[in-house]
Amino acid sequence: MNEVAADPSADLVSAVKILPEFRGESSWEVPKEKLVELMRALKKEGMTYLVDITAVDNHGEDPRFEMVYELCDLAARRHLRVKTRVSEGDAVPSVSSIWKGADWHEREAWDMVGVKISGHPDLRRILMWDGYPHHPLRKDFPLEGLPTEMPDIAFTAKAPLEGGPFVTSPAPFSHEREPRARPAEEKSL
Amino acid sequence: MGYNSKVEGNIVLTTLDAAVGWMRKNSLWPMPMGLACCAIELMASASARFDIARFGAEVMRFSPRQSDLMIVAGTVTYKMALATKRIWDQMAEPKWCIAMGACASTGGMYRSYAVLQGIDHLVPVDVYVSGCPPRPEAVLEALMKLQDKIAKSRGVVLGQKQAA
Numbered sequence: 001m002n003e004v005a006a007d008p009s010a011d012l013v014s015a016v017k018i019l020p021e022f023r024g025e026s027s028w029e030v031p032k033e034k035l036v037e038l039m040r041a042l043k044k045e046g047m048t049y050l051v052d053i054t055a056v057d058n059h060g061e062d063p064r065f066e067m068v069y070e071l072c073d074l075a076a077r078r079h080l081r082v083k084t085r086v087s088e089g090d091a092v093p094s095v096s097s098i099w100k101g102a103d104w105h106e107r108e109a110w111d112m113v114g115v116k117i118s119g120h121p122d123l124r125r126i127l128m129w130d131g132y133p134h135h136p137l138r139k140d141f142p143l144e145g146l147p148t149e150m151p152d153i154a155f156t157a158k159a160p161l162e163g164g165p166f167v168t169s170p171a172p173f174s175h176e177r178e179p180r181a182r183p184a185e186e187k188s189l
Numbered sequence: 190m191g192y193n194s195k196v197e198g199n200i201v202l203t204t205l206d207a208a209v210g211w212m213r214k215n216s217l218w219p220m221p222m223g224l225a226c227c228a229i230e231l232m233a234s235a236s237a238r239f240d241i242a243r244f245g246a247e248v249m250r251f252s253p254r255q256s257d258l259m260i261v262a263g264t265v266t267y268k269m270a271l272a273t274k275r276i277w278d279q280m281a282e283p284k285w286c287i288a289m290g291a292c293a294s295t296g297g298m299y300r301s302y303a304v305l306q307g308i309d310h311l312v313p314v315d316v317y318v319s320g321c322p323p324r325p326e327a328v329l330e331a332l333m334k335l336q337d338k339i340a341k342s343r344g345v346v347l348g349q350k351q352a353a
Contacts, residue, residue: 128303129268136302145302156267157310159300 012037019083027081032067032092035084039069039095047071047080050095053105055113059139063087065115069095091118112137129154206343213257213283214339215245217332220256220280222273225263227290227322234325244332253279258335259312260328264292265305274311285339287331288314291321 015034019027030038051070058064063085071080086092094117096102106117107126114135117123124130131150134141148156221231235241235249250256253276265273277286288308291297294317296306308314315338316331323331 127268141302143301152271154267154271156302157306159296159302159304159306 009037012041025079025081027083029083029085032084032086032090035082036093036095036098038082039098042071042080042082043098046073046076046078049074050099050101050105051079053095053102053109055109055115055137057113057137057139063090065113067092067109067115086115088114089116091116093118094120096120111135114138132156207340210340210342214336216248217244217246217258217285217335217339218248218250218256219246219258219260220253220276221249221251222259222261222276223263224261224265224269224273225290225292227262227293230322230325231260231262231289231328234328239325239329241329241332244329244336246332253277254281256280257284258287259284260287260289261293261308261312261314262289262322264297264299265308266303267305268303270305270308270311273308277312285315285335286312287316287318287328287335289318289328289331290323291319294319297321 012034015031016038017029019029021027028038049072051072052068053070054068056066056068058066065086065088067084067086069082069084071082072078073080084092092115094102094106096106097119103121104126106120107123109115110117110120110123111125111127112135125132128136129150131153133148134146136145142158144158144160145156147158148154221228223231233239235247241247246258253259257280259277259280261273277284286308288294292299292304293308294314296304298321300306305311316335318327318331320327
């Protein structure tokens with residue numbers, strides 16, 4: 001899948017960075033300004049099925065977030081992963097005008113990781129409730145949660161993890177980044 | 190009351206508390222608050238093999254206004270927590286609650302930002318059932334324990350539930 005689409009502009013071709021192939025899986029990286037143009041070209045090229053959209057929080061790096069789009073060409077049995085990086089506070093353009101199924105995936109990325117999506121038709125939270133102030137899958141969000149209160153709608157409280165039966169000890173190289181049992185007091189939002 | 194052979198065997202003397210408790214315990218109408226996999230076991234305990242009707246609790250009502258026993262079967266997320274409380278508030282007194290399974294009792298394995306750590310933070314629970322999910326026999330035993338509690342409760346004429 002490392003041949004580029006048939007008739008894109010040279011501008012688009014030069015913007016795409018082909019990442020090293022890993023176990024037969026191809027990944028491309030593209031700046032977010034070129035994302036929609038690339039996705040449109042890829043869909044025309046046969047990548048008709050958007051399998052999934054996920055967001056990665058590379059806490060401590062800039063740009064902090066990475067959006068990952070999994071594409072599939074059902075007829076030719078090809079698979080392609082497209083990544084784009086976005087800083088905290090910046091917005092990534094919505095691809096829901098190309099694939100309708102992107103709508104809820106993008107809402108989930110917004111709800112859980114807090115990646116802003118521009119041009120989305122209906123960007124509300126999808127799992128947590130409207131008015132919940134945090135994005136719980138961010139690396140700096142404590143696993144035990146943070147107390148919140150919305151009278152008559154919902155509340156949350158901390159669920160202490162320290163010494164609990166489900167706490168695993170982190171690998172030596174990941175204790176800096178992974179939240180694990182980090183107490184909520186350390187985190188100031 | 191003098192002895193009268195004509196009514197022998199037709200009269201039972203008891204206290205009002207005991208009589209009302211006996212009536213209540215044998216016709217509990219459960220509100221099946223099925224929130225996760227425990228609800229499947231709750232359905233099993235209601236169907237033919239385990240047959241919760243043997244204990245007079247087969248009338249599952251999906252309207253809180255007709256129920257007097259809330260069986261919280263499953264994981265109570267914070268998103269669902271206040272809705273569960275609202276349903277409990279709509280049930281008429283006297284009412285009882287069974288926390289079915291690890292999640293409803295303590296949050297279970299969901300020690301996380303999204304899950305209420307036990308429905309007893311919001312609703313008074315009469316019987317906790319362990320298990321993940323509990324087998325139907327455990328649900329039936331919880332029901333029998335609750336029936337014992339109801340039978341022993343006093344002060345029913347005031348319409349108040351009181352500890353035995």
